[in-house]
Structures are given as structure tokens and as C-alpha cells.
Amino acid sequence: MTTYHLRVNGRDHAVDTDPDTPLLYVLRNDLQLNGAKFGCGLGQCGACTVTLGGESVMSCLVPVSVVGTRAVGTVEGLGTTKAPGVLQQAFIAEQAAQCGYCIAGMMMRAESLLAKNPKPTDAEIRQHMMPNLCRCGTHMRILRAVRRAADALPAKGGKA
Template identity: 60%
Template sequence: MTTQIHLNGVVKTVASATSTPLLYVLRDELNLNGAKFGCGLGQCGACTVLLDDKPVFSCLTPLGAAVGRHVRTIESLGSAAAPGALQAAFIKHQAAQCGYCIAGMVMRAQALLERNTAPTDEQIRAHMEPNLCRCGTHMRILAAIREVAAAGSLQQTRKGG
């Protein structure tokens, strides 16, 4: 049996069981490797993607939960050659040390800035809290998010919804 999902603005047909974690479908079946397996328990956020514009842990979200909804991954925001506003700011501020958490961080920040274009530092910190950076680049991550919010440049990155 196959299932269709709306992924990064395109309808995709997948063969995985609807109980399969969305993360495994993205990585193993669709070859989208931005979201990472970190803990498998929804405690680190490395696997964060947007489901109907809300951040979710794709390691805990079954494929069936994505049916009829819109899934966005880091791949929808830009590329190495043409990064989106948040991706460019993360690069500029050297927010990635090991880089493992960054796709999840960017996607969670994307969700915030799409909802609130001028968040306070307190709002940014509260929203980003579920995602962990074990390298300790939190201050650089916050600086990147602040920069994009101040510039009002997020509109340029909203694709694939």
C-alpha cells in the first residue's frame, strides 16, 4: 500500500507503513537527509520538521500523521548555493559547530518567525528551548535568529508550504 504526503510543496508517494516514523521516511525512502536522528525520544530536536507550519519531532511523528497535511524540511528553505535567510544567518554567525542540530534549529526558528516576525529574546529562547545544541552555540543561534527578525528577511525563504 502507498501513501501520499505533501512534502516541500510537492505531493510524494511513499511505500512505508503509516506507523513508520516520518524521520525514517524522509531519510530512508525520500533521501532527504537534513533532519537527523539524534535521540529517537523527542528530547533533542535534531529531527525537527514543520507539519502544517508547526515544529514537530519527526522521530516521534508517524507517517500517518502527515497524510493530508503539509510537511516542510530544511531542504525547502534553500541550498548550499542559495541559502535561505535563516540558513545564511546561521552561516554568518557560525552557529554550527558540529552541525548536527542545525537543521532542526533552523526549522524551529522558521516556524517562530513565520508566526511572529518580531519576537523578543524571551520569546525566542522559550520557542527554541526544545531543541538542544550539545556544542553550546546557543548564543550564536540566537544572534542569527535575531538578525533575520530585525531584517524582516524571512518572507524570502517561505517556500514549499
């Protein structure tokens, strides 16, 4: 066991775990942040997507030992039930969630896009969101939600 110091959603945490433990397991089991889901465990579905240093990553593939000082972002850091963030509001308005299993990962992938490119084209949104799968087929609603969030952001961008 090794102690890792992680910054998750703006808060510091110390976690004792094995170096090869996937970040997903640390988030869910140690920090009780259950937004990121275990989907395939192979990095093929995106249900576990979080941001790491501003980049979207599939947390089932990232060993905690490689996180280092990079900040981790999860869907829980975007807002709350009482005060949802811009991206969460857009997903609600577009009714983008059906079963809801993929949505946290979709939001985090969209968050990383909008942080870098606050006014993406539809083609850029599609390209960026492609690695994440939605088995319920709400892809068009998800795309509309990302577009809605982009339209709601200030011209210079900001946290979605």
C-alpha cells in the first residue's frame, strides 16, 4: 500500500491503495464519488470518463500511481442537485439521459471539450464525443445538450 495525494473536484484527499488500482476504483470505493460508472473495464465505453489535468480519460484504465499532481474532475464537481452547472442544466433541458448510465462520462467528456474550445462546431462536438457510447440511443439529445451548454457559456469560455 502507498499513500497517494489526490486533488479531486477542488478538494485534497489522501488515499492508501496499491499503485495499480484504477482511478475509477479509488473514486468510487475510497472517495464515495459514484458518478463515474464501471461499464466495460476496457476503456471502450466511456462510462468511467473523468477529467485528469483537464483532459478526458477513462478512469478504468488509469492507475492511481500515474495521477501525480494533475487535478481530477468528476461529474460531482460540475454542480449540485440544487445548483446544477451549465452543462448539467443543458443535459436536463435536452432530456439527454434515458437510463443515465453513460451521462456522467458524457458530461465529463463534454466538459473537457468546452474548457478548451468553448464554441465548438457540431463536427467538433461529434468528433470529441465519439469515444463515449450511449446504449439507449440518446446521442442526438446529448449533442444538443453540448451545443446548448456551449451557447450558454461566455464568449471566452469557462467551466461548463
